[in-house]
Amino acid sequence: xxxxxxxxxxxxxxxxxxxxxxxxxxxxxxxxxxxxxxxxxxxxxxxxxxxxxxxxxxxxxxxxxxxxxxxxxxxxxxxxxxxxxxxxxxxxxxxxxxxxxxxxxxxxxxxxxxxxxxxxxxxxxxxxxxxxxxxxxxxxxxxxxxxxxxxxxxxxxxxxxxxxxxxxxxxxxxxxxxxxxxxxxxxxxxxxxxxxxxxxxxxxxxxxxxxxxxxxxxxxxxxxxxxxxxxxxxxxxxxxxxxxxxxxxxxxxxxxxxxxxxxxxxxxxxxxxxxxxxxxxxxxxxxxxxxxxxxxxxxxxxxxxxxxxxxxxxxxxxxxxxxxxxxxxxxxxxxxxxxxxxxxxxxxxxxxxxxxxxxxxxxxxxxxxxxxxxxxxxxxxxxxxxxxxxxxxxxxxxxxxxxxxxxxxxxxxxxxxxxxxxxxxxxxxxxxxxxxxxxxxxx
Amino acid sequence: xxxxxxxxxxxxxxxxxxxxxxxxxxxxxxxxxxxxxxxxxxxxxxxxxxxxxxxxxxxxxxxxxxxxxxxxxxxxxxxxxxxxxxxxxxxxxxxxxxxxxxxxxxxxxxxxxxxxxxxxxxxxxxxxxxxxxxxxxxxxxxxxxxxxxxxxxxxxxxxxxxxxxxxxxxxxxxxxx
Numbered sequence: 001x002x003x004x005x006x007x008x009x010x011x012x013x014x015x016x017x018x019x020x021x022x023x024x025x026x027x028x029x030x031x032x033x034x035x036x037x038x039x040x041x042x043x044x045x046x047x048x049x050x051x052x053x054x055x056x057x058x059x060x061x062x063x064x065x066x067x068x069x070x071x072x073x074x075x076x077x078x079x080x081x082x083x084x085x086x087x088x089x090x091x092x093x094x095x096x097x098x099x100x101x102x103x104x105x106x107x108x109x110x111x112x113x114x115x116x117x118x119x120x121x122x123x124x125x126x127x128x129x130x131x132x133x134x135x136x137x138x139x140x141x142x143x144x145x146x147x148x149x150x151x152x153x154x155x156x157x158x159x160x161x162x163x164x165x166x167x168x169x170x171x172x173x174x175x176x177x178x179x180x181x182x183x184x185x186x187x188x189x190x191x192x193x194x195x196x197x198x199x200x201x202x203x204x205x206x207x208x209x210x211x212x213x214x215x216x217x218x219x220x221x222x223x224x225x226x227x228x229x230x231x232x233x234x235x236x237x238x239x240x241x242x243x244x245x246x247x248x249x250x251x252x253x254x255x256x257x258x259x260x261x262x263x264x265x266x267x268x269x270x271x272x273x274x275x276x277x278x279x280x281x282x283x284x285x286x287x288x289x290x291x292x293x294x295x296x297x298x299x300x301x302x303x304x305x306x307x308x309x310x311x312x313x314x315x316x317x318x319x320x321x322x323x324x325x326x327x328x329x330x331x332x333x334x335x336x337x338x339x340x341x342x343x344x345x346x347x348x349x350x351x352x353x354x355x356x357x358x359x360x361x362x363x364x365x366x367x368x369x370x371x372x373x374x375x376x377x378x379x380x381x382x383x384x385x386x387x388x389x390x391x392x393x394x395x396x397x398x399x400x401x402x403x404x405x406x407x408x409x410x411x412x413x414x415x416x417x418x419x420x421x422x423x424x425x426x427x428x429x430x431x432x433x434x435x436x437x438x439x440x441x442x443x
Numbered sequence: 444x445x446x447x448x449x450x451x452x453x454x455x456x457x458x459x460x461x462x463x464x465x466x467x468x469x470x471x472x473x474x475x476x477x478x479x480x481x482x483x484x485x486x487x488x489x490x491x492x493x494x495x496x497x498x499x500x501x502x503x504x505x506x507x508x509x510x511x512x513x514x515x516x517x518x519x520x521x522x523x524x525x526x527x528x529x530x531x532x533x534x535x536x537x538x539x540x541x542x543x544x545x546x547x548x549x550x551x552x553x554x555x556x557x558x559x560x561x562x563x564x565x566x567x568x569x570x571x572x573x574x575x576x577x578x579x580x581x582x583x584x585x586x587x588x589x590x591x592x593x594x595x596x597x598x599x600x601x602x603x604x605x606x607x608x609x610x611x612x613x614x615x616x617x618x619x620x
């Protein structure tokens with residue numbers, strides 16, 4: 001027979017013990033929901049307790065600190081003179097395409113993340129009291145007050161509109177000079193201007209009709225509303241796609257990094273083998289002036305022959321060179337590394353050798369397959385008197401997480417945007433996993 | 444009986460914890476801004492979509508034939524597909540879609556064959572992400588090569604699906620403009 005009293009006693013004990021258990025679980029659940037110091041999409045989607053990231057390999061004296069995680073595809077980034085970080089997202093986060101990151105306590109700690117702007121995109125630059133941002137078709141700006149706060153976040157001013165966007169090379173990276181001009185990359189909607197894009201054996205269109213409205217850098221006024229192609233000028237042509245670009249204040253000129261063409265082997269299998277296809281063409285740094293022609297699609301730069309080689313689409317055979325009125329790169333980097341950020345360093349925090357030199361964020365390759373992929377690092381080129389003064393070197397490495405992840409291309413992080421802070425630190429974004437680092441130097 | 448109660452309450456607590464944890468990882472519903480109408484293109488294989496093709500020839504292969512087809516198909520993959528879709532068929536973020544357990548690979552044979560024949564332009568959505576690099580047509584491949592590479596892809600990389608035969612490809616090609 002069941003002893004009811006005993007059962008009741010037992011039940012009370014179970015109940016009280018269980019209540020403690022439930023309470024414990026509730027507290028855990030609540031804590032997990034409200035978020036600890038790391039990643040949570042709620043009030044502070046991007047805040048983390050800054051932590052040294054020793055997985056990023058740097059030269060002696062440099063430290064990488066993770067200052068933000070959890071933003072969706074952060075692309076280009078800019079830091080104001082009073083330390084406010086603005087970053088552009090290629091994928092909306094809680095409906096917002098720009099995030100402002102604030103840290104009251106210094107040391108890189110972000111304690112507030114505020115979203116605004118309702119379009120995804122790449123470009124993000126602060127210049128002369130305005131924050132400029134781009135979608136894949138337009139450029140907007142917001143007026144900043146004296147403390148670099150956006151005055152009317154819900155009312156951006158449309159500066160440029162109607163830019164071509166056909167899916168390929170669609171990111172409209174931007175920069176500005178200090179003379180009231182805005183520069184916009186309009187990437188070619190094609191790999192090599194073939195009749196049939198990326199098709200085996202398809203030859204190039206003669207002449208390439210893309211160049212009259214894409215495949216170059218367009219210059220607009222920084223302060224005129226709703227400009228279209230007719231209001232701008234084609235500043236430079238023959239550039240397949242530029243994501244990393246910067247105005248060099250030491251030379252007072254525009255520098256760009258080009259994404260070189262893909263698939264030499266897939267398209268011309270008898271002319272290029274897998275290895276040649278993996279190693280050609282170079283990713284090139286160019287210094288541009290009005291009227292510059294960098295040669296796409298007619299030539300590509302071969303970093304082994306140090307020549308502008310006629311593209312096979314235009315009758316090339318891997319040896320024939322292209323015409324002479326095409327300019328040479330300033331630096332030629334290994335093929336397919338995908339340069340997504342360019343920053344000329346003007347700070348004094350880093351050692352003297354870095355002054356006026358160029359940092360390049362290499363997103364990492366995909367088109368070197370079946371050869372191992374490469375990239376996923378930030379490179380540096382020292383400059384003196386406006387020209388490179390030494391070979392390029394890897395500055396910040398191991399964003400991929402290790403050699404196998406680099407080789408397979410399945411990198412943990414992919415460097416994209418670069419910015420310099422008012423104290424001379426530099427910032428790097430990862431548009432794959434969303435991490436943002438601050439890199440500092442201490443003797 | 445004592446054990447049952449404890450387990451029940453423990454399970455209830457874990458369920459609550461699980462639900463709260465899950466709710467914090469839900470993605471927001473709208474992640475991308477609507478593009479201007481003129482710029483948006485949905486993926487089109489480039490031919491009129493047909494209803495299911497009439498069964499034409501054997502739709503199943505014997506084990507030996509299947510293996511032979513896949514071995515040939517692997518060679519085609521290495522030469523024709525790997526450059527973009529990568530060695531692990533995982534694709535490239537934003538650009539070239541993955542081929543791993545997606546509805547495009549495991550679904551309708553006609554659509555899949557037509558993608559290989561005609562290529563793909565515009566944006567394609569796969570498992571919540573969008574990709575927009577151009578895929579060139581591969582109509583120069585023979586019916587057998589296309590059948591082999593698709594059979595290979597559909598039975599590797601975590602995929603499991605019926606083979607595609609040369610006869611099926613031939614029939615689809617015939618009605619594809």
